[in-house]
Amino acid sequence: MRYFPTPIVVVSKCLEFGPVRYNGEAIPDKVVQRLDEFVEFMPVCPEVEIGLGIPRDVIRLVDAENGPRLVQPATEKDLTETMVRFTRGYLDSLSDVDGFLLKGRSPTCGIADVKVYNQSDNAQVIKKTDGLFAKEVLDTFGGLAIEEEGRLKNFTLREHFLTKLFTIASFREQKNSGQLSRLIDFHSNNKYLFMAYQPKILKEMGQLTANHDSLPVPTVYNKYEQKLMELMANPAAPQSHVNVCQHIFGYFKKELSGDEKRYFLDELRQYEEEKVPLSTVLAILKAWTIRFDQKYLKRQTYFEPYPLELVEISDSGKGRAYT
């Protein structure tokens, strides 16, 4: 069984952690419930932190020349500077953090899909953007695992979020050790996972671990970290998974019977045609990894990038990339 670090995740407090919404309610969230055993959550409600009560009058984003303002129409308060000041101080205070799980569509915590009105007392929506807290999070920690709860109902986006979250947490552990040998092992164990994301960046990361320029170890880690975040910016493409599975299949070609090979290639084709999930193909490869005692493959995180208990195959069928 794989060892997993405990990722540190900042979460919108109204998701499971307290009745802090404007209407005094909390929101049940299955992903937060399932993750609770595996991550260290840091709940925060920025609106409560800046002194707005519970319950409170609604706030909204209103269009302005230098970017949307956060206003409370009922009291005519402009909360923009207060919210930005709180958020920057809060984010500055975080030392180790691996991800953010935020409440969607909130003028404070929502990502990309937050309504912007043309006037504070007018219901006309003219565009959508990030909430004020979320914008600062993206500006400061854009490379980490950051999602809103609604998008995690989509299977692909959830897989990507969890994979990225546990990979970044593992990287943080290696980085905190300050040992180059730990980075080399990390890179080796993640080879096929990273190949599924971006083969070109995988190579660049490999060159960094070789450290031909004899750079100080912290510099190597920092450069590698930038590449890691670039590599995991978007979910891996299905065709990339096909390529990686073919690579791994290559380890066993000489050992397998013709029927076994045909069966595998048929399953891989069905994955390409979206008739079976990737997990079906990976289960075959993993079984062969154990049967033929392939030690290098046994260490590959690709087979289990996050705890199996978090695998959930349900899919809303909805979801979009931010970029």
Ligand code: SF4
């Ligand atoms: S969305 Fe954010 S600001 Fe709004 S209640 Fe939840 S935690 Fe608080």
